[in-house]
Amino acid sequence: MIYTKKGVNIIGAGLSGLLAAMTLAERGIECAVYSSQPSERAQSVLAEGGINAALDTMGEKDSPDEHYNDTMKGGCYIASEDAVKGLTDNAPDMVKKLCRLGVPFNRDKGRLLLRNFGGQKKKRTAFAKSSTGKIIMTALIDEVRKYENKGLVKRYPHHELIDMTTINGRLESFAVRDSFSGEVFSVTGSTILCTGGLNGFFEGVTTGTTQNTGNAAAIAFDAGVLMSGLEFIQYHPTTIGICGKRMLISEAARGEGGRLYILRDGKPWYFMEDKYPELKNLMPRDVVSREMFFASREYGGEIFLDMTGIKDTIWEKRLSDLREEIISYIHIDPRITPVPVSPGIHFFMGGIYTDNRHKTNIDGLYAAGEAACIYHGANRLGGNSMLGAVYGGMTAALSAAETAGEIRQSKPDGNACNDHMFGSSVMIREQLRDILLSGLGIVRNENELLQSLDKLSLLEKEKNIGATDQKRIRLGKAMILSALKRKESRGAHYRMDFPETSDKYRKQSVALYHNEKIEIDFCHPGDALKEVQK
Amino acid sequence: MRSVLKILRRDRGDNRSHWQCFEYESQSESDTVAAALNSINSRNKLVDINGAPARAIEWEHSCLQKKCGACAMVINGKPCLACGTKLSELGSGCITIQPLKKFPVICDLVVDRSILFENLKRMRAWLENDPYLSEGFQDLAYESSECIQCGCCLEVCPNFYTGGSFFGMSVLPVTMRIISESAEYRELSKLYSKHIYNGCGKSLACKKICPKGIDTEKMLVNANILAVWKRKKR
Ligand SMILES: Cc1cc2nc3c(=O)[nH]c(=O)nc-3n(C[C@H](O)[C@H](O)[C@H](O)COP(=O)(O)OP(=O)(O)OC[C@H]3O[C@@H](n4cnc5c(N)ncnc54)[C@H](O)[C@@H]3O)c2cc1C
Ligand code: FES
Numbered sequence: 001m002i003y004t005k006k007g008v009n010i011i012g013a014g015l016s017g018l019l020a021a022m023t024l025a026e027r028g029i030e031c032a033v034y035s036s037q038p039s040e041r042a043q044s045v046l047a048e049g050g051i052n053a054a055l056d057t058m059g060e061k062d063s064p065d066e067h068y069n070d071t072m073k074g075g076c077y078i079a080s081e082d083a084v085k086g087l088t089d090n091a092p093d094m095v096k097k098l099c100r101l102g103v104p105f106n107r108d109k110g111r112l113l114l115r116n117f118g119g120q121k122k123k124r125t126a127f128a129k130s131s132t133g134k135i136i137m138t139a140l141i142d143e144v145r146k147y148e149n150k151g152l153v154k155r156y157p158h159h160e161l162i163d164m165t166t167i168n169g170r171l172e173s174f175a176v177r178d179s180f181s182g183e184v185f186s187v188t189g190s191t192i193l194c195t196g197g198l199n200g201f202f203e204g205v206t207t208g209t210t211q212n213t214g215n216a217a218a219i220a221f222d223a224g225v226l227m228s229g230l231e232f233i234q235y236h237p238t239t240i241g242i243c244g245k246r247m248l249i250s251e252a253a254r255g256e257g258g259r260l261y262i263l264r265d266g267k268p269w270y271f272m273e274d275k276y277p278e279l280k281n282l283m284p285r286d287v288v289s290r291e292m293f294f295a296s297r298e299y300g301g302e303i304f305l306d307m308t309g310i311k312d313t314i315w316e317k318r319l320s321d322l323r324e325e326i327i328s329y330i331h332i333d334p335r336i337t338p339v340p341v342s343p344g345i346h347f348f349m350g351g352i353y354t355d356n357r358h359k360t361n362i363d364g365l366y367a368a369g370e371a372a373c374i375y376h377g378a379n380r381l382g383g384n385s386m387l388g389a390v391y392g393g394m395t396a397a398l399s400a401a402e403t404a405g406e407i408r409q410s411k412p413d414g415n416a417c418n419d420h421m422f423g424s425s426v427m428i429r430e431q432l433r434d435i436l437l438s439g440l441g442i443v444r445n446e447n448e449l450l451q452s453l454d455k456l457s458l459l460e461k462e463k464n465i466g467a468t469d470q471k472r473i474r475l476g477k478a479m480i481l482s483a484l485k486r487k488e489s490r491g492a493h494y495r496m497d498f499p500e501t502s503d504k505y506r507k508q509s510v511a512l513y514h515n516e517k518i519e520i521d522f523c524h525p526g527d528a529l530k531e532v533q534k
Numbered sequence: 535m536r537s538v539l540k541i542l543r544r545d546r547g548d549n550r551s552h553w554q555c556f557e558y559e560s561q562s563e564s565d566t567v568a569a570a571l572n573s574i575n576s577r578n579k580l581v582d583i584n585g586a587p588a589r590a591i592e593w594e595h596s597c598l599q600k601k602c603g604a605c606a607m608v609i610n611g612k613p614c615l616a617c618g619t620k621l622s623e624l625g626s627g628c629i630t631i632q633p634l635k636k637f638p639v640i641c642d643l644v645v646d647r648s649i650l651f652e653n654l655k656r657m658r659a660w661l662e663n664d665p666y667l668s669e670g671f672q673d674l675a676y677e678s679s680e681c682i683q684c685g686c687c688l689e690v691c692p693n694f695y696t697g698g699s700f701f702g703m704s705v706l707p708v709t710m711r712i713i714s715e716s717a718e719y720r721e722l723s724k725l726y727s728k729h730i731y732n733g734c735g736k737s738l739a740c741k742k743i744c745p746k747g748i749d750t751e752k753m754l755v756n757a758n759i760l761a762v763w764k765r766k767k768r
Contacts, residue, residue: 037594038651040683041602102665102715104675128676134601138679142708146660157651180640182546209596211604243562243569243617244598325599328618329564426576 003407004030008400009187011035011161011174011216012194014042015133015386016369018140019393020192020400025147029404031154032187034176036211038157039141043196043209043370044389047133048322049252050115050125051098051390052383053091057111062122064088071384074119074284075349075377076491076501078229078508080526083356087375087384087391094390095126101139104128106318115318116255117382119284125383130250130322133386161195161216162468164223171364183414189407190364192396193220197348197370201476203433206345207239207248215424217371218471220352221478226361226532227511228373229350230475231483232492234380235442237288238305239344242329246344249305250322251382253334254281256314258307260288261338262295268306271295286379286492289343293442296342304338343442347385349376349492350482353510353528358396361512361529366400368392373508377525378491428469431459432476439480445496449484453477474518478511481520485509535560537621538583539570541591542632546641555583555628556591560621567624567631568598568605568617593643600745603684607643608632613689615745634689636696650683653701657725659708665715675715678707678753680746687740687750693733700733703740703750710757723761730754731762 008024010017013035024031054067067088105126106113114123128135147153163175175186199206200213239246260281261268273280292303315323326334352367354374360367369389439452460473488502489495507522523531537558544551558570575590582588594604598617605616637645687703688694694702713719741750759765
């Protein structure tokens with residue numbers, strides 16, 4: 001049946017999905033938003049520290065150009081220059097737009113306050129205490145509700161993407177399963193994938209949500225969607241293991257004065273401050289995590305985040321939720337006692353390859369937010385991800401609006417969903433996770449990567465593996481292969497056997513599943529669509 | 535510590551429920567109900583306390599950090615978040631776990647909470663124009679934006695029932711914020727009186743139960759001043 005004559009589908013209802021929906025609805029274009037859970041439960045509500053924009057409200061003479069330079073440098077120069085320019089030039093307007101939607105960012109006498117974040121010399125991160133993502137999401141959900149009421153947005157909030165079909169480089173349809181009724185239906189029309197990061201490949205050991213299973217990316221990869229940057233996985237320096245996940249201690253804690261140390265000869269050694277006198281504890285995350293890895297290898301024992309020097313007013317006005325959380329889950333009051341921390345998987349720079357307009361290699365398919373690989377190169381700067389999600393969601397929507405056309409939904413079928421086809425087994429997920437973890441740590445080498453690859457090939461051949469798990473293993477292999485083929489160290493990808501950065505690899509890796517084979521290539525940043533077509 | 539989790543179960547499409555018990559050995563002092571459910575579900579060949587084969591327990595989860603509201607359920611008679619409830623605080627006896635009771639049950643501990651979102655739509659809770667964003671209101675705006683739409687407040691409310699004209703406190707934080715931020719809010723005031731003010735019996739059970747510690751009383755007072763007593767803003 002015809003859903004609408006002119007519309008766009010959005011899969012995923014986090015920051016990027018909501019921004020896309022709002023952008024389309026503002027232009028009178030209908031959209032259907034499918035997500036496995038409502039927006040209120042998306043990973044975006046976890047974002048704590050803030051969103052970057054060179055608003056220059058702190059008298060430091062900041063500018064979008066400097067934001068551009070920091071982002072390119074942080075990403076080790078393999079993100080598309082044009083894309084990053086668009087991101088950083090538009091950042092101030094994006095944050096102003098969020099203000100107009102009612103986001104109560106911290107302000108002082110009319111001035112929007114900005115805080116320090118990693119990899120950036122100037123204060124550039126707008127924040128709402130330490131729950132910035134949640135506070136932004138609330139305002140966006142309210143705004144999208146307005147368009148829901150006008151009939152321009154329809155939310156399908158318990159609908160999981162389970163399949164995708166492409167024909168001759170064009171999106172034919174995708175299938176969603178209503179997890180309440182168990183019914184499956186297929187949908188056609190221009191579609192934006194906003195399904196978040198690949199957390200589910202590392203179940204239980206990331207800072208993200210259990211909802212971002214990574215299935216959407218695995219399904220897309222299997223359907224011929226080009227992926228990129230899969231070797232770049234961000235380990236956030238300051239995380240703590242709690243039940244079923246790693247809890248993040250936001251970079252804002254270091255931005256507001258938190259210091260990392262390890263005990264050396266029984267005395268605290270503030271290794272980041274000694275080694276990097278300029279940015280100290282606020283070096284980009286890849287550098288800090290690596291230094292922590294080396295420090296604990298050399299001196300043994302735990303690394304601590306010392307937040308005891310942060311003033312009470314800062315705790316109260318800017319970090320209140322963070323303190324409550326640390327006390328609640330690990331029973332340490334960070335105002336009084338340093339907290340033991342270690343690096344944990346936090347963000348995926350890699351994902352679905354898109355061009356500057358957020359188009360994928362498949363006609364009619366777009367991607368945005370953490371699902372997409374576009375702005376962050378080899379390492380994302382804190383605060384740039386929410387920015388990438390809002391700006392990317394908007395840009396993807398503007399591109400998709402150009403191809404908005406008829407959307408059809410098939411009749412729901414209660415018998416179409418077969419667990420073997422669409423389910424995924426806990427045992428296989430755990431094995432896949434452990435194999436990937438052993439290859440894709442903070443520090444990598446060829447031996448371990450080859451071993452992981454062999455193990456994945458064996459896993460793939462095990463009996464009774466469902467279709468979804470097959471697709472997941474395939475994408476896992478593409479991650480390992482991307483890391484194996486990048487024979488250098490860059491950003492979050494550090495190879496013990498190739499510790500130097502090499503100009504030869506100042507390129508984006510791309511992965512394509514084609515003729516039942518995984519192909520890995522390296523392309524000039526931003527040019528992959530042209531180069532792969534060749 | 536060994537616990538027995540007594541869980542109210544229901545198959546999809548069925549309207550009958552039954553209890554089923556599972557044993558769980560805590561891994562640490564800070565193990566939560568969420569950790570227990572997760573661990574039980576990851577057992578190879580799941581069996582209940584009597585050794586009978588069991589289907590994995592369906593429950594909603596996402597953040598595992600008290601930030602998304604997905605895992606709200608009734609634990610030992612009290613609505614709360616599974617990821618914020620420590621087993622050690624529940625004692626060593628049998629722990630009963632049920633789905634929230636005021637919403638239709640889909641399967642096991644999964645309920646259909648669409649009414650939360652439908653009522654917000656009926657409240658017409660959104661901004662029509664640019665907000666005031668006054669600094670005096672910043673803390674309250676922040677606190678109200680923290681509502682996770684878990685539904686615990688509706689569960690304990692003596693006056694809320696699904697389909698009634700009283701929408702309950704889950705619509706209050708958003709509505710209060712929109713009224714406070716808007717220059718024009720006559721329509722919203724009417725809806726506020728009809729769907730919140732008139733139905734609320736001020737038991738304030740919602741304030742005690744809110745897992746985010748949102749002070750619904752403060753929100754009510756603030757909204758009443760503007761929408762009911764029609765005091766001028768700032
Ligand atoms: C703890 C934490 C703190 C962070 N802090 C910051 C910060 O301070 N600053 C910053 O810039 N960034 C931060 N980030 C990163 C940032 O929050 C995310 O990258 C960003 O919010 C991602 O938004 P998104 O729209 O891409 O996806 P998400 O918010 O992850 O949403 C994904 C959506 O896709 C849906 N989905 C997933 N799979 C499927 C499927 N198969 N079918 C249907 N729907 C599906 C989900 O239901 C969800 O609606 C943080 C991340 C974490 C985990
Ligand atoms: S899983 Fe998010 S609140 Fe419990």
